[in-house]
Amino acid sequence: MKATSPKFRSWLRDGIVYGLLIIGSLIFMWPFLWMATASVKVDRELFAEDAGLWPMTPYPRKASPFLETRGIDSLSHPRKADVLPALEAYLAPRVGPWPGSVTPAEANPVLAKAVFKRIKKLAPDDWWYLDTPDLITNLESLITPSILTAERANVLRGLVIGQLVLRSFDLQEKIAIVPDRIEESWTIGGSGKAGFAEKAEVANQGRMLEYDFTSGGSVTLSTTVDAGFDLDRLQRVQLFLRPDDTWHAIDCTMEMQGKKYRAERAGTLFDTNWLTLTWQRPGPDDLTNQQKIWILMREEAAGPQFESRPGHIKIQVELRQRSLLEAWSAKIIRNYQTVLEHIPFGRYVATSLFLVILQVVCTILSCSLVAYSFARLRWPGRGACFLLMIGTLMLPGQVTMIPHFLIIRELGWYNTLLPLWVPALGANAFFVFLLYQFMKGIPKELEDAARIDGCGVLRTYWHVIMPMLKPSLAAIGIFTFMGVWNDFMGPLIYLQDQRLYPLSLGLYALNVQSGGSMGMMMAGSLLMTLPVILLFFFAQRYFLRGITLTGMK
Secondary structure (H helix, E strand, C coil), rough: CCCHHHHHHHHHHHHHHHHHHHHHHHHHHHHHHHHHHHHHCCCHHHCCCCCCCCCCCCCCCCCCEEEEEEECCCCCCCHHHHHHHHHHHHHHHHHCCCCCCCCHHHHHHHHHHHHHHCCCEEEECCHHHHHHHHHHHHHHCCCCCCHHHHHHHHHHHCCEEEEEEEEECCCCEEEEEEEEHHHHHHHEEEECEEEEECCCCCCEEEEEEECCCCCCCEEEEEEEEECCCHHEEEEEEEEEEECCCCCCCEEEEECCCCCCEEEEEEEECCCCEECCCCCCCCCCHHHHHCCCCCEEEEEEEEEECCCCCCCCCEEEEEEEEHHHHHHEEEEEEEEHHHHHHHHHHHHHHHHHHHHHHHHHHHHHHHHHHHHHHHHHCCCCCHHHHHHHHHHHCCCCCCHHHHHHHHHHHCCCCCCCCHHHCCHHHCCCCCHHHHHHHHHHHCCHHHHHHHCCCCHHHHHHHHHHHHHHHHHHHHHHHHHHHHHHCCCHHHHHHHCCCHHCCCCCHHHHHHHCCCCHHHHHHHHHHHHHHHHHHHHHHHHHHHHHHCCCCCCCC
């Protein structure tokens, strides 16, 4: 048998090493990958029982209402074949008629599967060993009206149009279209087929709109209403609806006072929960830091052909078909678009960058000066002062938090940015120690040569010592950047004005205001994490050189 060649052993060893490195990288990248995929999901995907890593594919249906079978088609159970026909027969007279083109023949089997998936988790284990009639009787006892209503809503997807509300700047509201008069208030047009279902699927809340894009890609709903107040005071138009999870686009135009307004962007029919689409003209609210949950309306044209009667406003809501690629694009950018629009993201980023730059510059200057005095200068009490400084590393931040806050308040710095960067002028003990060890390795002959050339202490520090500290200064800069960029406790303690929030506290405020939307928070967190990753990627050479504490040979 031939002995294994040295080259093959070398390749095998390198392959094993690189394979282990790749596996380790994937393990450490898993949280970031999860955050990236979660940032494009809707909340129901994140909290689903069978939630996976990858987001669900958006399915832009051509016709609605329709039956959603994803999640129940793969249902498997040993007693499934025995139970489902009986459950279907039991549910048929209790579920009521189905709207539109959805027939009982196709809907009842789907509903039976959904109910069976729900109640099989509630049934005790010993039930499944019973005879089929006894098992079916026991399972039917678990089907409550609330379970039946919930599962019907889960499998039946349809666009429900609710009331239309007009609101003025002085908080005067008028319900322009009430749920009971939806069908007669809207005029339906467009290239696609559409009409309201005969039965109100959601009692006292709205009417389900049946549409079909087979013959055309748009459906319009038009109405002209009397606002009941001067249109100069009109602030926003709100349409209540329940989407059908088709990810189609919904747009709006308005005509009033001889002018036509169009929404800056289209909304999206995502998810199946009730939501409010708000269209608003530019106003004082756009300059505030409040959560911007509206879509701005911009003036597009003016002329006598547009609605000009006093107090009257013509509203046209357009439903446009999206392709699969367009639906994916809308899903990917939705959470990011919400984060960027709902909060003053640019202001928060600018504040964070302002604090980062000041802290990095102040930390580098102060720490390098203190380390230079300890490492290269001789003065009385140097050793005792150095030990005292190192001793401060043993004090946890929680011990000095309250005294520090009291000092800041007495100085009048509360609710300003000063306490977030001025303390960096006092140097950091750990960074001073890092630079001290680095400077100890610099040959003293370089300083002697500088003094012979006429350099004083500060010129020697600036022109001789500082250029040699670049690796360590880069490491300190990276550490400081990460600490300031991710700092949450400092801004939370010292800031009250939302206009002064950095990005870390701004995302927390968004989480509170938005009611805890996990997908939106993952999108904001990913945007906040990217600068740190890019910084480390481009500066890793200096970072690794700095933490090794290597000096000149």
